[in-house]
Amino acid sequence: MIRYTLVCEADHTFESWFPSSDSFDEQSARGLVTCPLCGSAKVGKGLMTPRIARTDRSLPDRAAPPAAEPVPTADAPVPMIAEPERKLRALLRAVREHVAQTAEHVGTRFPEEARKIHYGEVEERPIYGQATPDEARALIEEGIDVAPLPPMPEERN
Secondary structure, X not given: OXXXXXXXXXXXXXXXXXXXXXXXXXXXXXXXXXXXXXXXXXXEEOOOOOOOOOOOOOOOOOOOOOOOOOOOOOOOOOOOOOHHHHHHHHHHHHHHHHHHHHOEEEEOOHHHHHHHHHOOOOOOOOEEEOOOHHHHXXXXXXOOOOOOOXXXXXXOO
């Protein structure tokens, strides 16, 4: 393989590899060698410095692997979660704890209890529980204020 430095008519310089010198000449004559910047097919060989291996120096032992650089050790553990996400999780946890401490958990009876409170059938009180998306949508359509309580990420793992 031969690497040529090539120059187009707009003086853009680029490199390309060819199987042989004849291959470059043939492809260039057919207009197959083009400048990647401007697309010009008028491309010629540029000034190149040949790469010749020196024989007056011994070659490095290719069988021996290079010495591995020491891996720096961390003085403190590296956090798996970035600071903004850690703050968001703390906020979510605080909201969930506040709801658990100040509201009654009614479980799957949430839609039924929310309706009773909304229509004045029972005393108004803060509640939380489970509702399917369809049940929540129906409550909202009836004008009953509901809001989802997002689960903590660790509850999903």
